[in-house]
Structures are given as structure tokens and as C-alpha cells.
Amino acid sequence: VTDPRDVMALNSLYISLNFPPLEKWLSFGGDPCGDSWQGVFCVFSNVTEIRLTGMNLGGVLADTLGDLESVINIDLSNNHIGGSIPSNLPVTVRNFSLSGNQLTGSIPESLSRLTQLLDLSLNNNHLNGGIPDAFHQFTGLINFDLSANNLTGQLPPSTRNLSSLYSLHLQNNKLSGTLNVLEDLHLIDLNIENNLFSGPIPEKLLSIPNFRKDGNPFNTTVIALPPTAIPPSIAPAPTFQAPGDQADAPSAFEMTNSAKAKKFWTTKRVIWVALSAAAILCALGCSLFMWRYCKTRRVNRDAEKNTGTYKGHGEKPNYKNSPLQPSGQVEEVSKEPVVKSQDGHGVDSRRMVSSPRPQDEKLPLPPLPLPLVEKVTVKPLAPAEVTRRSSPSTNVISSSVSVFTIASLQQYTNSFSEGNFIGEGLLGSVYKAELPGGKLLAVKKLSNTVSQRQTDEEFLELASTISRLRHGNIVELIGYCNEHGQHLLVYDYGGNCTLHDLLHSDEEAHKKFSWNIRIRVALGAARALQYLQEVCEPPIVHGNFKSSNILLDEKLIVRVSDCGLAPLLFSGSTNELSEGLLTAHGSGAPEFESGSYSCQSDVYSLGVVMLELLTGRKPYDRSRPRGEQSLVRWAIPRLHDIDALSRMVDPSLDGAYLAKSLSRFADIISRCVQWEPGFRPPMSEIVQDLLCMI
Numbered sequence: 001v002t003d004p005r006d007v008m009a010l011n012s013l014y015i016s017l018n019f020p021p022l023e024k025w026l027s028f029g030g031d032p033c034g035d036s037w038q039g040v041f042c043v044f045s046n047v048t049e050i051r052l053t054g055m056n057l058g059g060v061l062a063d064t065l066g067d068l069e070s071v072i073n074i075d076l077s078n079n080h081i082g083g084s085i086p087s088n089l090p091v092t093v094r095n096f097s098l099s100g101n102q103l104t105g106s107i108p109e110s111l112s113r114l115t116q117l118l119d120l121s122l123n124n125n126h127l128n129g130g131i132p133d134a135f136h137q138f139t140g141l142i143n144f145d146l147s148a149n150n151l152t153g154q155l156p157p158s159t160r161n162l163s164s165l166y167s168l169h170l171q172n173n174k175l176s177g178t179l180n181v182l183e184d185l186h187l188i189d190l191n192i193e194n195n196l197f198s199g200p201i202p203e204k205l206l207s208i209p210n211f212r213k214d215g216n217p218f219n220t221t222v223i224a225l226p227p228t229a230i231p232p233s234i235a236p237a238p239t240f241q242a243p244g245d246q247a248d249a250p251s252a253f254e255m256t257n258s259a260k261a262k263k264f265w266t267t268k269r270v271i272w273v274a275l276s277a278a279a280i281l282c283a284l285g286c287s288l289f290m291w292r293y294c295k296t297r298r299v300n301r302d303a304e305k306n307t308g309t310y311k312g313h314g315e316k317p318n319y320k321n322s323p324l325q326p327s328g329q330v331e332e333v334s335k336e337p338v339v340k341s342q343d344g345h346g347v348d349s350r351r352m353v354s355s356p357r358p359q360d361e362k363l364p365l366p367p368l369p370l371p372l373v374e375k376v377t378v379k380p381l382a383p384a385e386v387t388r389r390s391s392p393s394t395n396v397i398s399s400s401v402s403v404f405t406i407a408s409l410q411q412y413t414n415s416f417s418e419g420n421f422i423g424e425g426l427l428g429s430v431y432k433a434e435l436p437g438g439k440l441l442a443v444k445k446l447s448n449t450v451s452q453r454q455t456d457e458e459f460l461e462l463a464s465t466i467s468r469l470r471h472g473n474i475v476e477l478i479g480y481c482n483e484h485g486q487h488l489l490v491y492d493y494g495g496n497c498t499l500h501d502l503l504h505s506d507e508e509a510h511k512k513f514s515w516n517i518r519i520r521v522a523l524g525a526a527r528a529l530q531y532l533q534e535v536c537e538p539p540i541v542h543g544n545f546k547s548s549n550i551l552l553d554e555k556l557i558v559r560v561s562d563c564g565l566a567p568l569l570f571s572g573s574t575n576e577l578s579e580g581l582l583t584a585h586g587s588g589a590p591e592f593e594s595g596s597y598s599c600q601s602d603v604y605s606l607g608v609v610m611l612e613l614l615t616g617r618k619p620y621d622r623s624r625p626r627g628e629q630s631l632v633r634w635a636i637p638r639l640h641d642i643d644a645l646s647r648m649v650d651p652s653l654d655g656a657y658l659a660k661s662l663s664r665f666a667d668i669i670s671r672c673v674q675w676e677p678g679f680r681p682p683m684s685e686i687v688q689d690l691l692c693m694i
């Protein structure tokens with residue numbers, strides 16, 4: 001029987017949400033755990049999770065929400081809940097999402113009591129006022145999203161305490177002041193676009209792999225053109241505040257121009273300049289359109305001739321640009337803005353995307369700051385268990401994903417030439433592509449066998465799921481191509497090197513691979529899995545987690561590839577193939593043999609990757625003596641014996657590690673590679689343990 005306090009809290013919630021048609025819910029009494037109330041999940045008699053996303057809920061949130069004694073996950077996103085966020089919130093909650101509602105008022109100070117939080121999403125509401133200085137004890141928070149609200153004021157000082165934070169989204173608010181409080185955080189993904197932040201930007205922030213900052217005045221000169229004078233398609237983000245807000249902060253124009261300049265830019269002059277600019281842009285746009293039209297026709301004609309000819313096979317390039325070379329010698333990752341679709345105009349219903357921009361990528365348009373108007377939700381629709389089939393797609397592909405034509409991909413990959421061939425995996429071949437602006441992409445061309453096994457709708461559903469994955473440690477899907485029966489996925493280029501190459505192929509780089517960097521790499525990989533398992537709803541099984549799917553860029557930032565592809569791996573003939581390969585590679589969990597694979601299996605595979613990091617050995621190595629060929633079997637009995645452990649450490653480390661750190665790492669590994677899936681730890685625990693080591 002459910003804990004009576006939890007029952008009362010849910011009864012009140014039901015009333016405050018205006019008695020929504022949720023199965024089994026009651027306004028008085030009942031047994032939410034025993035009777036499985038819709039969206040309520042329990043452990044024994046305690047409610048641990050409320051998952052009611054996209055249920056059309058209205059009303060407001062009850063103040064008794066905080067009476068839930070054991071709740072860990074609350075997801076009420078994408079509803080129509082109004083009113084303000086109650087000040088009585090459950091202190092046990094770890095993942096808390098109220099995104100995509102109609103919440104108003106300010107963020108309560110009492111938020112400071114939610115010290116267990118790992119993930120907090122309050123984005124896409126109408127919250128206003130300042131961000132409270134409530135984060136002094138938020139040392140575990142990993143993802144924080146406040147984007148698309150009306151928040152004002154400066155970032156509070158306690159933001160500095162968010163030591164585990166890796167993803168911070170503040171875009172589309174009216175936040176002001178400097179970014180100094182962010183400079184010592186270990187962020188991987190920071191979006192502050194379309195605010196009123198002023199400069200200078202702390203230098204450390206510029207090394208954040210995914211840093212989006214357009215639409216802020218900083219200390220550049222911005223001329224405030226009246227929005228009506230700018231064509232909507234290129235109008236910058238709503239950086240300048242509404243007239244009513246002028247007391248809060250000066251406009252970007254006021255903040256960046258001297259009094260003299262203000263006098264010069266009279267209203268008449270501004271309008272005159274704006275109209276002239278609009279006219280020039282229109283003329284330019286027309287000629288570019290004509291040029292593009294001719295060009296597209298020509299490229300399409302070429303494509304018709306060439307379709308089916310791009311079966312490049314080549315050697316995998318050797319990684320001469322070792323990621324461990326001094327930073328001056330390595331190529332910087334391109335900072336070109338990714339071309340993203342902007343809004344719902346011109347929807348091609350067959351493709352279910354909002355704006356097919358990539359055909360436009362050839363145009364030499366100046367890189368304008370194109371704000372993301374729609375937040376990419378990270379609620380993929382893949383099945384929790386890879387064997388389960390998902391329902392027919394009604395999903396709209398993320399608005400920030402692009403549709404490519406085969407013609408354009410041929411152009412960017414030199415007609416899928418051998419020189420652009422990166423490698424071949426179970427599902428097809430991967431080619432390096434370069435956009436006209438220099439941005440690098442990796443195009444995964446699914447093999448004919450894999451493509452033929454999927455309907456177009458299934459492929460779009462798969463692309464839709466992957467496009468929603470947004471995490472600094474996961475390779476981002478930029479777009480896809482679905483033409484002439486060909487299915488191609490277009491990813492951000494994740495770097496020249498995989499962890500497998502670094503440990504097992506590139507001797508020079510391997511020698512420079514220090515202990516601390518190894519732990520950071522393990523942490524990046526663990527965070528990616530944590531995101532898939534604990535943030536995505538329903539959880540996503542990777543299914544092919546191994547060191548060769550961990551890409552490393554020149555700064556050794558981890559990006560896990562092939563996320564969301566499990567449904568392809570575990571269907572038809574690839575199923576046997578993938579089972580066979582993973583088992584043969586030694587990265588697959590034992591339950592793989594019986595065909596059952598779950599999130600816990602990925603935990604096992606992470607354990608194997610960490611073993612590779614610890615020992616420098618391959619998961620399966622036929623060249624070693626019999627008892628040492630399977631890394632896990634050889635390593636397990638040694639992990640708790642301090643002498644044996646120090647003998648199994650990668651000799652390349654040359655003793656440069658702390659014994660305590662080594663035994664902690666070994667302890668995490670031994671928990672991950674337990675035979676019984678249920679005994680393996682949850683990913684958040686692994687992430688926490690690795691963070692403690694750092």
C-alpha cells in the first residue's frame with residue numbers, strides 16, 4: 001500500500017491539475033503504487049517517479065508536491081500547466097522537468113533545497129524575474145535549462161558552485177551582466193544566445209566545445225534596426241527588449257554606443273538605413289536565388305547521372321595528426337555555424353521537416369546569426385528495449401535537423417570518393433564531407449541491405465529520434481538524406497581519432513595518454529550513456545558501445561557515435577552479425593548471448609572500455625596467451641588485489657598515477673562488469689564516482 005503522504009500529495013496534484021483524465025487517479029485516497037496510477041512509478045510503497053509528459057494537463061501545480069517523500073524523477077513537460085512554480089518542492093528529486101508549459105512568476109528561492117538535482121529543465125515557459133542565488137549546494141547538477149523564458153537580471157554568484165554542470169541553456173531570455181561566473185565551470189555545452197549579456201567574454205569560455213553566443217551585445221557595436229525593416233528570414237533574434245522592459249536594462253543599442261553615436265542615429269536615419277539595407281538584401285536574395293536555381297538544376301542533373309556510383313572503398317586514414325600533439329600543431333575544429341532550419345514555414349510533409357536548408361548551403365551568404373527559435377527537446381522516441389518495435393511515426397523531426405539531397409552530399413564528399421572514405425561498419429560506410437564554409441561532416445551511408453530492410457517512414461522515425469539527442473558527448477546528427485531508396489545520416493564530424501585507435505593503433509599518442517586524461521575520457525563516455533539512459537525518455541540503449549565508437553577530437557573531447565542506431569543493429573541479419581561481432585570483440589555483455597540487451601548491458605560495455613583505459617589492452621586479443629585473450633576474464637580476479645592491479649596497469653603510463661586513484665577506478669570497473677545485469681550500478685552513480693576522482 002502506498003505511503004499515505006505520497007497518496008495525499010498525488011490527490012492534491014490531481015485536484016490542482018483540474019482532474020485530468022488520467023487512468024486510476026483519484027482526488028481522495030487510493031493506492032497509486034498498488035493500482036499503477038498512470039504515469040506513477042514506485043519502489044515498494046514509495047512514489048519514485050511521476051512521468052506525465054505531453055498529456056494535455058492544465059491547471060496549476062499543487063504546493064503539496066514537496067510532500068512526496070521519495071520521488072526521484074518528475075517529468076511534467078509539454079503540457080499546459082499554468083500558475084507559478086510552488087515553493088514547496090520535493091528535496092529528493094534528481095531529474096525535474098517542467099519545460100514546455102505555461103508557468104509564470106519567478107523561480108522560487110526554495111529551489112536551493114533541491115540539492116540532489118542532476119537535471120533541471122524549466123525552459124519554454126513564461127517565467128520572469130531574476131535567477132535566484134540558490135545553487136550553493138548544487139554540486140551534482142549536470143544539465144540545466146532555463147531557455148525561452150522572460151528571465152532578467154544577472155547570473156547569480158552561486159552559479160560558480162555548479163561544479164558538475166556540463167550543459168547550460170539560457171538562450172532566449174533577457175539576462176544581462178557578464179559571464180564571469182561561468183568561467184571556471186567544466187561546461188561542454190553552453191547556449192546563451194539572444195540575451196543582453198555584455199562583454200568581454202571570459203577567454204576560458206571560448207574553449208567550450210559547444211558554445212553558442214550570438215544575439216548578445218557583448219562589447220561589439222550593434223545598430224538597432226527597427227525589426228519591421230528587416231526581412232523576417234534574416235532578422236536577428238529578439239535581443240532588444242520590449243518597450244515595457246526598458247527600466248530593467250538598457251537596450252543593446254544604448255549599451256554599446258556613445259551619446260554622440262545616438263545623436264547621429266536619429267530615428268529617420270535608422271529607418272532610412274534599414275530600408276536601404278532591406279532593398280539591397282532583396283536584390284541580392286533574388287540574384288542568389290536565380291543562381292542557386294540554375295546551380296541546383298545542374299547538380300540534380302549530375303546526380304541523376306551519378307546515382308549509385310558512389311561505393312568508395314579505401315584505407316582508413318592513418319592518424320598522423322595525433323590528438324596528443326602540442327595544441328599548436330593540430331587543426332582547430334571549425335567554428336562555422338551549423339546550417340539549421342528555422343521555423344515551420346515551407347514544411348515538406350513527405351519529409352516531415354520544417355525547412356530543407358542544406359540545398360542552400362552552396363550560397364555564399366554571409367554567416368548571419370540564426371537563432372534557434374524552437375528548443376530541441378531531448379525526449380527521443382526510441383524503444384527502451386531495443387527489441388521492442390516503436391509505434392508508427394507521428395513525430396516531426398527536430399526543427400534543427402536538415403534534409404540533404406544526394407546531389408549536395410556528392411558534392412560535399414567528392415562524389416563519395418576513396419579519399420573521403422573514413423571507414424566501414426556493420427551498417428554501412430562513412431565518408432568525410434566538407435561544406436562550402438569549411439565545416440566538416442561525417443556521412444553514414446547505410447548499406448543497401450540495411451536500407452532495404454527499413455521503410456522510408458521507419459528511417460524518418462529513426463532520424464527523428466537521433467536528431468533529438470543533444471549532448472556534448474554525443475555526436476550530433478546534422479541531417480539526413482532519403483532519396484532514391486538510399487538512407488544516409490549526416491553527422492557532425494567527431495574528429496580524426498577513436499579511443500580504440502588511440503589505445504591500440506597509434507603508439508606515439510598512446511604513450512602520451514596520461515592517467516588524468518584517461519579518467520576524463522571515461523567520464524565523457526559515462527556522461528553520454530547517462531544522458532541516453534537517464535535523461536532520454538524512454539531510455540535509449542546504445543547496443544554497440546565500444547572504444548571504436550568513442551570519437552576524440554583534438555582536445556580529446558569524447559563524442560560517442562552510433563547513438564540511437566540500436567533498432568537497426570538488432571533487426572534481421574545485422575542482429576546475428578552485431579551479436580557475433582560485439583561478443584568477438586569482447587565488449588558485449590554476457591546476456592548478449594541469449595539475445596537480451598538492455599541499458600545495463602551498456603554499463604557492462606563501459607566497464608570494458610574502462611578496462612581498456614586501465615590496461616591499454618584490447619577487449620579481445622588473439623595474439624595473447626589463451627588465459628589472457630578475453631580482457632574481462634583475465635582482469636576480474638585481479639581488480640581487487642592491489643599487487644596484481646599494479647601489474648596489470650598499462651605500461652605506457654610508466655607508473656604516473658596515484659595508487660588510490662587506480663584502485664577507485666578498478667572498483668568502478670568491477671561493479672560495471674558484474675555478470676548479473678541487475679547488480680551493475682546506475683550510470684549516474686558511475687558519473688558521480690568518476691567526478692569525485694577528478
Ligand SMILES: Nc1ncnc2c1ncn2[C@@H]1O[C@H](COP(=O)(O)OP(=O)(O)OP(=O)(O)O)[C@@H](O)[C@H]1O
Pocket residue numbers: 316422423424425426427428429430441442444475491492493494495496497498544548549551561562
Ligand atoms: N561522426 C563521425 N566523425 C568522424 N568519424 C566517424 C564518425 N562516425 C563514424 N566515424 C568513423 O567512421 C568509421 C566507420 O564507422 P562506423 O560507426 O560505421 O563503424 P565502426 O565503428 O567501425 O563499427 P560498428 O559498425 O560496429 O560501429 C569509423 O572509423 C568511425 O570512427
